[in-house]
Amino acid sequence: MRTRYQQWMFDWETRLTSVDNNRVVRPLDWGIEYSQNWPCRNGCAPGQVPADPERYLADYNRRIVANSDEFYSYQKPSDFRLERREVKVFSTREVPDPKLEAKVRGTYSDFLRFTSPVQTPFPENNLANARWFPARGRRAVILLPHWNSDALAYTGLCRVLNWMGIAVLRLSMPYHDIRMPAEINRADYAVSANIGRTLDAVRQGVVDIRCCLDWLQEQGYSRLGIVGTSLGSCYAFLACAHDARLAVAAFNHASTYVADVVWHGQSTRHIRAGLEQKINVERLRQLWAAISPMSYFPQFARFTRKSLIIYAKYDLTFLPQFSRDVVAEFQRFQQDHKVVVLPCGHYSTGETPYKYMDGWQLVSFLRTAFEA
Numbered sequence: 096m097r098t099r100y101q102q103w104m105f106d107w108e109t110r111l112t113s114v115d116n117n118r119v120v121r122p123l124d125w126g127i128e129y130s131q132n133w134p135c136r137n138g139c140a141p142g143q144v145p146a147d148p149e150r151y152l153a154d155y156n157r158r159i160v161a162n163s164d165e166f167y168s169y170q171k172p173s174d175f176r177l178e179r180r181e182v183k184v185f186s187t188r189e190v191p192d193p194k195l196e197a198k199v200r201g202t203y204s205d206f207l208r209f210t211s212p213v214q215t216p217f218p219e220n221n222l223a224n225a226r227w228f229p230a231r232g233r234r235a236v237i238l239l240p241h242w243n244s245d246a247l248a249y250t251g252l253c254r255v256l257n258w259m260g261i262a263v264l265r266l267s268m269p270y271h272d273i274r275m276p277a278e279i280n281r282a283d284y285a286v287s288a289n290i291g292r293t294l295d296a297v298r299q300g301v302v303d304i305r306c307c308l309d310w311l312q313e314q315g316y317s318r319l320g321i322v323g324t325s326l327g328s329c330y331a332f333l334a335c336a337h338d339a340r341l342a343v344a345a346f347n348h349a350s351t352y353v354a355d356v357v358w359h360g361q362s363t364r365h366i367r368a369g370l371e372q373k374i375n376v377e378r379l380r381q382l383w384a385a386i387s388p389m390s391y392f393p394q395f396a397r398f399t400r401k402s403l404i405i406y407a408k409y410d411l412t413f414l415p416q417f418s419r420d421v422v423a424e425f426q427r428f429q430q431d432h433k434v435v436v437l438p439c440g441h442y443s444t445g446e447t448p449y450k451y452m453d454g455w456q457l458v459s460f461l462r463t464a465f466e467a
Contacts, residue, residue, distance in 0.1 A: 104409040104440055111442035117189040118365040123373045126291025134165045152382050159385035167337040169212040169302040175310050177205045185246040185272035187281040213299035217276040223303045224273050228253040228263040234465050235262040235316035237307050239327025243282045246272040264307050269296045288369035290382050297386035304334040336394040343464040345403040345457050350417040351389040354379035361411040392424045401464040402432040412441035
């Protein structure tokens with residue numbers, strides 16, 4: 096039976112995930128056109144439409160997992176630059192918070208910009224963006240927010256890390272904030288019922304992370320880490336599995352397969368609604384295997400690093416069982432890791448007092464992991 100606290104937490108999580116009414120249900124789209132420039136091709140020429148799109152994508156996913164270093168490879172950008180720009184919120188809420196908009200009006204910050212090696216049909220999305228929080232020393236992390244975060248999320252954490260002598264690049268994930276195409280109001284193109292576009296967005300996110308590592312090394316930072324929350328945690332894991340430079344990693348909410356999160360998560364019900372008339376979760380898992388952490392533990396275990404896994408006991412978005420399965424894989428592959436279980440849910444992690452518990456765990460881990 097549910098305890099009173101558990102029921103209260105579930106009710107709170109449900110209210111928090113119901114705040115936004117601008118989620119759009121879109122029908123299943125194979126998105127084959129997004130695969131035209133992917134590596135790991137085998138027999139299907141760019142522009143050729145396969146007779147069976149589902150089989151084509153399932154086979155492609157198997158090739159990617161077997162040759163993932165090629166899939167997540169890239170050419171280093173040649174146009175790294177810092178831009179001084181006014182800070183904006185880029186809210187994805189149906190009704191933006193005017194107080195938040197007023198709070199940042201007239202403030203400026205430096206942003207790293209470069210052309211993403213992964214190109215999409217959207218010019219806004221093709222220009223990578225990362226807010227720069229510099230610090231002296233050799234330690235630096237790349238921070239990846241959660242899905243549909245505004246551009247101000249986690250800036251407080253960035254400043255705390257600066258106080259500890261850790262520089263931070265807060266990376267805008269594909270289709271988020273300044274990278275969001277004008278035709279959408281939320282970062283729906285990052286994860287959606289479009290199978291190919293979702294695969295492509297994750298590949299772009301991982302490649303952009305690796306480019307940020309290049310830039311940090313050019314600035315003299317040699318001790319590098321990563322912090323990712325929710326969808327950002329997925330991107331962070333995939334980057335760690337394919338880049339030995341990341342020696343410290345914090346996964347703030349962790350799960351196994353992208354398909355399982357979309358299918359069972361409370362905040363992705365609108366995506367499932369567009370999929371379930373044509374496909375089931377087992378088939379979807381095959382189509383998104385190439386962007387799921389569970390596919391890459393052998394690759395992840397190639398490199399030595401210290402990891403933190405945080406999950407929430409009452410999470411209705413990343414179900415706790417999925418997080419426990421991730422922890423079991425860390426144990427099976429004998430990875431150096433620490434596990435923290437928060438007494439809250441996915442969305443309530445961002446609310447008082449749980450956001451302070453979460454932040455303290457992240458900061459204390461990074462401090463000790465870098466010192467080691």
